[in-house]
Amino acid sequence: MSEVTTCCGSSYEDSTIADCCSVEMYSNDSKCPVCKDNTEATGYICNECGNWTETLEELIEYEARIHENYLEERADAKRKYGE
């Protein structure tokens, strides 16, 4: 399966940001460096824009969405310029 980030359709890294305190976790530790509780780093970091994202989508879904947006924009432009 090829999954990509929803923002850029890019590859991603697993997030290392602790859910509880939004700080970087040490990769070999399951404890938050701030509150010392056991925590997890959920989500993913987009390799393209560096944003954190919780969900991924299939590459084909992403491309279908982009294509739809493109068609909509073209339709808008047509309406605007009366072509």
Ligand SMILES: [Zn+2]
């Ligand atoms: Zn992105």
Ligand SMILES: [Zn+2]
């Ligand atoms: Zn914490």
